Amino acid sequence: VTVVTFTQPKFLDDGDIQQMGDEIFQVVDSNIEKLVLDMSTVEFLSSAALNRFIMLHKKIKGAGGELRLVSVTSEIEKIFAITRLNTLFNIQPDLATGLASF
DSSP: OEEEEOOOSEEOSHHHHHHHHHHHHHHHHTTOSEEEEEOTTOOEEOHHHHHHHHHHHHHHHHTTOEEEEESOOHHHHHHHHHTTGGGTSOEESSHHHHHHTO
C-alpha cells in the first residue's frame, strides 16, 4: 500500500492542480496496486482538482488497483456529497481504517 499525504491545504491554481495530478499519476504509473490519499490537510478542492481525482480513480481502477481517501475534512466531505463523488470514492475515516479496508 502506498500512502500519499498532501502538504498543501488548497488546490485552486491550475499550476498546483497540474503538479499534484502529475505527481500522483507518477506514483500510479510505478505499478502500485493500492493507493491511499491522506486528505487530512486538504481544506479546499476546486472543480479542476476534483476532475483530477476522478481521472486518478479511473486510471487506478483501469489498472486493476484500488484507491482509498482517508481523513477527509468536513468541508471536503460536503463537496464530495454535493457532487455525489462520495458514491464514487471509497472514503474511510482515518489512515488505520483505510489501510485495513484493503
